[in-house]
Amino acid sequence: MVSRVIPVDPFDLVIVGATGDLAMRKILPALYRRFRAGQIPPEARVIGAARTEMDTAGWRAEVASALGEGPERDAFLARLDYVVLDAEGETGWDALAATCRPDVLRAFYFSVDPHLFAPLAKRVERHGLAAAGTRVVVEKPFGHDLASARALNAALAEHFHEDQVYRIDHYLGKETVQNLMAVRFGNTLFEPLWNAQYVDHIQITVAETVGVAGRAEYYDRAGAMRDMVQNHIMQLLCLIAMEPPARFEAHAVRDEKLKVIRALDPVEPGNIVRGQYRGDGAVPGYREDVGQPQSRTESFVALKANVSNWRWAGTPFYLRTGKRLRARSSEIAIVFKDAPHSIFGTEAGRHSNVLAIQLQPNEGMTLDVTIKEPGPGGMRLLDVPLDMTFAETLGPDAEEIPDAYERLIMDVIRGNQTLFMRDDEVEAAWAWTDPVIAGWQERGKAPAPYDIGSSGPVDSLMLMHRDGRRWREIDP
Numbered sequence: 001m002v003s004r005v006i007p008v009d010p011f012d013l014v015i016v017g018a019t020g021d022l023a024m025r026k027i028l029p030a031l032y033r034r035f036r037a038g039q040i041p042p043e044a045r046v047i048g049a050a051r052t053e054m055d056t057a058g059w060r061a062e063v064a065s066a067l068g069e070g071p072e073r074d075a076f077l078a079r080l081d082y083v084v085l086d087a088e089g090e091t092g093w094d095a096l097a098a099t100c101r102p103d104v105l106r107a108f109y110f111s112v113d114p115h116l117f118a119p120l121a122k123r124v125e126r127h128g129l130a131a132a133g134t135r136v137v138v139e140k141p142f143g144h145d146l147a148s149a150r151a152l153n154a155a156l157a158e159h160f161h162e163d164q165v166y167r168i169d170h171y172l173g174k175e176t177v178q179n180l181m182a183v184r185f186g187n188t189l190f191e192p193l194w195n196a197q198y199v200d201h202i203q204i205t206v207a208e209t210v211g212v213a214g215r216a217e218y219y220d221r222a223g224a225m226r227d228m229v230q231n232h233i234m235q236l237l238c239l240i241a242m243e244p245p246a247r248f249e250a251h252a253v254r255d256e257k258l259k260v261i262r263a264l265d266p267v268e269p270g271n272i273v274r275g276q277y278r279g280d281g282a283v284p285g286y287r288e289d290v291g292q293p294q295s296r297t298e299s300f301v302a303l304k305a306n307v308s309n310w311r312w313a314g315t316p317f318y319l320r321t322g323k324r325l326r327a328r329s330s331e332i333a334i335v336f337k338d339a340p341h342s343i344f345g346t347e348a349g350r351h352s353n354v355l356a357i358q359l360q361p362n363e364g365m366t367l368d369v370t371i372k373e374p375g376p377g378g379m380r381l382l383d384v385p386l387d388m389t390f391a392e393t394l395g396p397d398a399e400e401i402p403d404a405y406e407r408l409i410m411d412v413i414r415g416n417q418t419l420f421m422r423d424d425e426v427e428a429a430w431a432w433t434d435p436v437i438a439g440w441q442e443r444g445k446a447p448a449p450y451d452i453g454s455s456g457p458v459d460s461l462m463l464m465h466r467d468g469r470r471w472r473e474i475d476p
């Protein structure tokens with residue numbers, strides 16, 4: 001089965017922050033792969049911009065070494081230009097204006113620290129670079145709390161219409177996240193069961209093995225709640241919990257996600273556990289990693305959330321994320337209720353169907369179904385995972401599935417905002433998160449220590465045990 005590649009229109013994409021880590025590691029490799037796939041037409045151009053003094057040849061050489069050898073690399077590099085530009089000063093703006101083509105779709109990727117979003121937006125408009133169809137892509141973190149997110153939204157809104165703003169959450173660009181929507185809304189099988197009557201609970205885990213190295217200063221100000229829960233995990237929760245939108249279209253989907261966030265109950269202090277990894281002699285602990293011996297920032301958080309609406313009342317969503325855990329694994333698990341009555345007697349044990357969606361390290365989807373253990377040994381039941389990724393059916397092309405950044409950047413060019421967060425969604429997510437963090441600050445309690453390579457603090461296990469449930473193993 002060969003996937004279709006429909007070329008996008010020619011464009012000028014200006015990457016501000018062109019010398020940075022994200023540009024080199026994610027954005028440019030993603031563009032290169034789409035170019036190789038034939039999705040980016042030869043008339044498209046990528047204009048790198050940053051303060052570092054260099055010329056186009058210099059930037060092309062840096063990009064070449066970031067990309068490594070590969071087919072059609074020189075043709076891709078020939079599409080690149082570089083402009084020395086200061087987001088906070090006037091350097092380079094005339095040169096940029098002279099480089100951008102007037103009659104071609106234009107997009108800006110603000111791959112810089114968020115404090116530069118407002119000065120950039122202002123200068124893009126002031127220098128006549130913000131035509132009606134111009135798009136602006138902004139990276140996370142989008143705000144530190146509700147007030148700062150509002151200020152960022154207001155600063156962007158001064159110069160751009162909301163339909164021009166693309167707030168990236170790369171979790172939403174993952175193939176499996178979209179497959180989740182296809183499975184949910186493309187089949188009659190799941191949707192009738194997708195509610196509190198049939199779903200016992202939902203677990204969302206984003207586990208990492210890495211610590212905070214390289215991002216220590218930022219992370220110690222943010223913590224797991226801001227860095228992961230408010231954005232990525234909240235977005236995943238929304239896709240699971242939302243009502244079917246009337247159409248798979250940006251406003252319809254985002255309206256439904258917003259309703260979910262607004263239906264979230266405030267989290268009670270007893271329903272949330274914070275943790276911080278401690279050193280084990282060989283590997284430094286969190287406080288050493290951030291160089292703050294007294295730090296009370298959480299590197300782990302687990303919580304029980306309730307979506308108070310007709311569909312979900314009584315079905316909790318357990319969310320957890322942490323660093324330096326036993327494996328790198330991101331997974332959503334929809335755990336269905338046990339069959340109401342077992343005709344096989346108590347010795348057959350308890351069995352429940354689980355739809356598990358893996359996002360990291362590999363993407364995939366399995367449905368645990370109960371079958372008879374083969375053989376003459378009587379009616380013994382067995383849970384087996386049904387692979388719903390269908391790698392065999394899709395054939396070798398399945399390996400060519402674009403990564404999240406490839407898909408999202410192409411969506412920007414196509415003008416499709418479905419997988420990007422809208423201003424009101426981001427603000428609602430902060431409005432839910434802020435009181436949780438304020439509560440911690442008021443109580444001033446230190447996070448519970450946990451061992452490197454573990455599944456987090458013991459208290460997080462208790463969060464489930466006391467409800468008669470347990471977390472799924474964090475497996476790679």
Ligand code: NAP
Pocket residue numbers: 016017018019020021022023049050051052085086087088110111112113114116139140141
């Ligand atoms: P970075 O490596 O520090 O790069 C920052 C870029 O901004 C550099 O190219 C820098 O180039 C440029 N820059 C700084 N001040 C500037 C100014 N006044 N005018 C023009 N350019 C300026 O940061 P990054 O890791 O690439 O991250 C970029 C953004 O993506 C941040 O918002 C970050 O939070 C977000 N993000 C990054 C990652 C990641 O994996 N790296 C993941 C998620 C989100 P010059 O010094 O040459 O100006």
